[in-house]
Amino acid sequence: MSLDGFIAKPDGDISFLNQVELEGEDYGYSKFINTVDTVILGRKTYDKILSMGVEFPYGDRQVFVITRNPRPDSGKTIFISGNLADLVRSLKNQPGKHIYCDGGGETINLLLQEYLIDEMTVSVIPVLLGEGIRLFGQNGFPEQKLQLISSKSFEKGLVQLHYIRT
Amino acid sequence: MSLDGFIAKPDGDISFLNQVELEGEDYGYSKFINTVDTVILGRKTYDKILSMGVEFPYGDRQVFVITRNPRPDSGKTIFISGNLADLVRSLKNQPGKHIYCDGGGETINLLLQEYLIDEMTVSVIPVLLGEGIRLFGQNGFPEQKLQLISSKSFEKGLVQLHYIRT
Numbered sequence: 001m002s003l004d005g006f007i008a009k010p011d012g013d014i015s016f017l018n019q020v021e022l023e024g025e026d027y028g029y030s031k032f033i034n035t036v037d038t039v040i041l042g043r044k045t046y047d048k049i050l051s052m053g054v055e056f057p058y059g060d061r062q063v064f065v066i067t068r069n070p071r072p073d074s075g076k077t078i079f080i081s082g083n084l085a086d087l088v089r090s091l092k093n094q095p096g097k098h099i100y101c102d103g104g105g106e107t108i109n110l111l112l113q114e115y116l117i118d119e120m121t122v123s124v125i126p127v128l129l130g131e132g133i134r135l136f137g138q139n140g141f142p143e144q145k146l147q148l149i150s151s152k153s154f155e156k157g158l159v160q161l162h163y164i165r166t
Numbered sequence: 167m168s169l170d171g172f173i174a175k176p177d178g179d180i181s182f183l184n185q186v187e188l189e190g191e192d193y194g195y196s197k198f199i200n201t202v203d204t205v206i207l208g209r210k211t212y213d214k215i216l217s218m219g220v221e222f223p224y225g226d227r228q229v230f231v232i233t234r235n236p237r238p239d240s241g242k243t244i245f246i247s248g249n250l251a252d253l254v255r256s257l258k259n260q261p262g263k264h265i266y267c268d269g270g271g272e273t274i275n276l277l278l279q280e281y282l283i284d285e286m287t288v289s290v291i292p293v294l295l296g297e298g299i300r301l302f303g304q305n306g307f308p309e310q311k312l313q314l315i316s317s318k319s320f321e322k323g324l325v326q327l328h329y330i331r332t
Contacts, residue, residue, distance in 0.1 A: 003288065003312065003329070004302035005171040019311065112294065122169065126312040126329060128278065128302065136170035136294065145185065146169065146292040148323035157314035161325060163169070163292060 002125050006132035007104040012048060016127050020156040027123060027160060029057075036061060037097040040088070043067035043079075045103030066107055085114040092116075109137035115144065119164045126157035168291050172298035173270040178214060182293050186322040193289060193326060195223075202227060203263040206254070209233035209245075211269030232273055251280040258282075275303035281310065285330045292323035 001007050008014045020027075039058045046065045049057065063077040064087065070079040080087065088111060091099050098119075101111060111117050122135070146163040153159045167173050174180045186193075205224045212231045215223065229243040230253065236245040246253065254277060257265050264285075267277060277283050288301070312329040319325045 003327070005300075016309070112296070124327065126314045128307070128310045128312065130278070130309050131306040134171075140297040141294070143182070143296050144294045146294065146323070148292045148319060148325065151317060151319040151325045153314060153317040157312070159314065159317045159325070159327060161169070161290065 001104070001122060001135040002127045002129040002132075004128045004130065005134050005136065006129040007135045008048075008133045009129060010132050012044070012133070014048070016125060016129060019127065020125055020154070020158045022154075022156055025154065025156075027154065027158060028121075032121070033058070033061075033100070035098050036100040038091055038099045039063045039102060040084070040099060040107065041065060041102040042105065042107040043069075044105070045107070046077075066110075084110050085116060088114075088116045104135035105133050105137045106139075108135065109139050109141060112136070112141035112144065113139075115142070115165070117165065120146075120162075122161045122163075124159045124161065167270070167288060167301040168293045168295040168298075170294045170296065171300050171302065172295040173301045174214075174299045175295060176298050178210070178299070180214070182291060182295060185293065186291055186320070186324045188320075188322055191320065191322075193320065193324060194287075198287070199224070199227075199266070201264050202266040204257055204265045205229045205268060206250070206265060206273065207231060207268040208271065208273040209235075210271070211273075212243075232276075250276050251282060254280075254282045270301035271299050271303045272305075274301065275305050275307060278302070278307035278310065279305075281308070281331070283331065286312075286328075288327045288329075290325045290327065 002016060039061050043065055060076055065077060065079045066084055067079050068081055070081050084107070088099065101107060101117065145166045147166045149162040149164055151159065151161050168182060205227050209231055226242055231243060231245045232250055233245050234247055236247050254265065267273060267283065311332045313332045315328040315330055317325065317327050
């Protein structure tokens with residue numbers, strides 16, 4: 001997110017991320033994604049990724065896209081419009097690796113409302129956007145104490161904060 | 167601020183700060199405040215400080231309180247209702263030490279709208295408040311690139327981020 005908490009400009013523009021691009025630096029993503037077997041993301045984040053014309057960042061992992069208008073399955077990507085909290089509780093009860101919720105805004109908010117996020121990594125980009133789509137949405141959720149696991153700064157000024165919920 | 171960007175709960179409650187209190191640890195405040203000769207803060211922050219019954223944290227520095235309803239001067243504390251940006255531009259043109267804007271919300275927003283914040287220190291407390299008064303207000307300001315000067319984490323999980331505007 002930007003220092004002021006946004007993951008995109010109001011129109012979805014994420015070009016502010018370019019300022020931390022660095023050849024050979026993935027900010028721990030490939031190591032992290034190897035601990036994950038299931039990905040949850042909102043429909044807007046999913047469409048944003050497709051529109052970028054990059055390699056699908058989740059490989060052949062099970063992906064759930066939260067949407068009001070389900071589409072046909074696409075490989076291991078499933079579109080769901082049901083209760084997100086129930087889905088996550090059910091997934092947590094199954095053996096497996098981590099469940100990763102990408103993006104922000106509404107999806108993260110829904111999970112925080114139900115205390116379903118146990119661990120989070122937030123990368124703070126050195127910019128103030130002034131307006132846009134917030135990582136932590138506008139709808140509110142109950143207060144939750146965190147424990148800082150690590151804080152790491154990188155050459156381009158990105159600071160990565162890693163917390164667990166206590 | 168909390169990780170989700172709040173400096174207080176909706177009713178002004180800042181008790182979440184207690185979780186990072188540590189005997190003998192002032193998170194650099196006394197060193198920092200010695201580089202400052204002028205303090206600017208909003209009326210709500212000022213009243214909050216008075217209500218806490220603590221020692222006035224600005225010593226005998228020149229303090230400007232931004233308010234719609236000016237009060238009589240109180241020692242070196244002056245209440246002003248005029249144009250904040252003009253005041254800051256005028257102060258910057260005078261010799262002196264740093265001008266420190268404390269608090270958040272409206273006052274910070276007004277200064278960011280006019281590109282009048284050159285340097286900022288943000289302390290991220292390990293908690294999600296879910297709702298409240300934002301450090302970076304709701305009214306928007308133009309995008310501003312920052313440069314990370316330092317990032318420091320403390321025993322209680324507070325991470326202090328120090329930036330300059332580029």
